[in-house]
Amino acid sequence: MTPLKSNEIYGTWATVLLPINEDESIDYTALGVSIDSLIESGVNGIYSNGSAGEFYNQTEEEFDKVSNLLAKKCTAANIPFQIGCCHMSPKLSLERLQRIKALAPGAIQVILPDWFPPTVPEIINYLKVIQKAAYPIGIVLYNPPHAKVKLSPQHFNDIQQAGINLVGCKVAGGDKEWYAQMKKILPDLSLFVPGHHLATGFTLGANGSYSNVACINPKAAQKWYQMMQLDIESALELQDRIHFFLRQHIFPLITEEKYSDPAIDKFLGAITGWANVGTRLRWPYRWVDSIRIREFREACKRIIPEFSEQG
Numbered sequence: 001m002t003p004l005k006s007n008e009i010y011g012t013w014a015t016v017l018l019p020i021n022e023d024e025s026i027d028y029t030a031l032g033v034s035i036d037s038l039i040e041s042g043v044n045g046i047y048s049n050g051s052a053g054e055f056y057n058q059t060e061e062e063f064d065k066v067s068n069l070l071a072k073k074c075t076a077a078n079i080p081f082q083i084g085c086c087h088m089s090p091k092l093s094l095e096r097l098q099r100i101k102a103l104a105p106g107a108i109q110v111i112l113p114d115w116f117p118p119t120v121p122e123i124i125n126y127l128k129v130i131q132k133a134a135y136p137i138g139i140v141l142y143n144p145p146h147a148k149v150k151l152s153p154q155h156f157n158d159i160q161q162a163g164i165n166l167v168g169c170k171v172a173g174g175d176k177e178w179y180a181q182m183k184k185i186l187p188d189l190s191l192f193v194p195g196h197h198l199a200t201g202f203t204l205g206a207n208g209s210y211s212n213v214a215c216i217n218p219k220a221a222q223k224w225y226q227m228m229q230l231d232i233e234s235a236l237e238l239q240d241r242i243h244f245f246l247r248q249h250i251f252p253l254i255t256e257e258k259y260s261d262p263a264i265d266k267f268l269g270a271i272t273g274w275a276n277v278g279t280r281l282r283w284p285y286r287w288v289d290s291i292r293i294r295e296f297r298e299a300c301k302r303i304i305p306e307f308s309e310q311g
Helices: 028-041 060-077 090-103 120-134 153-161 176-185 195-204 218-230 232-255 261-272 290-303
Strands: 011-015 045-048 081-084 107-110 138-142 168-170 190-192 208-210
Touching: 011 218, 028 045, 028 060, 028 218, 045 060, 060 081, 060 090, 090 107, 090 120, 107 120, 120 138, 120 153, 153 176, 176 195, 190 208, 195 208, 195 218, 195 232, 218 232, 232 261, 232 290, 261 290
Parallel strands: 011 045, 011 208, 045 081, 081 107, 107 138, 138 168, 168 190
Antiparallel strands: none
């Protein structure tokens, strides 16, 4: 597809969840079916190899197969897609980018090098090489809360001043002052925030979300984004109920039982059953046992019925 401009990256983007067999192999048949479900859901776009796609735990051959499958299906359906070329190693991130560039994604996602925390000059050096290798495809910088360097608005200003023109970013968001600074520094940057904060973010200038809420139900997440444009008060009310559901039932899995974000994303998909990829993560990481789905499904139906049915 034609490379996306910043103003063409907006709304609800859904992540590809990675189905893992008991023998640790990837179930590519289930993966293809789940991508078809995302396409049918009507989301604004689809991306691969984020945290929920377990980019950190794939071989290079597997990364190529996942990327090719996504590109083939999205190109045929004429739906925007991005490929995450993320890796803790900057060399492997660059090599992944070089291999998938011919698949013509709308944008390419990268993280910062993640063994030693990079300094600002090292971040700039890294992104300059990545930007040159990706051209004319734009770069979306994925900077999750657990990154060793959490970027501030001033960091983004330094990156821009160095001649690096990101088309988008995926960040944790912030308060009103944070949004004001980001929009002042980078008014044209596609600013994506966590899915469960999107209604508030929408009122403050966020362009969309690479959405954890879409993991629950991508079709419902897309309807919620559309609601924000027509009836923001109702969208904020639904956000309050999403927060309550997550706070009461999901966040304790992270804070008390110490499950990882990818484990939670897969479990969210299992609660409604739209994804049909299971809850299993790759060794050595723990996943939430599927036997627990029923109790969470009932809570979802009670609190956020808009999301409770299969996508």
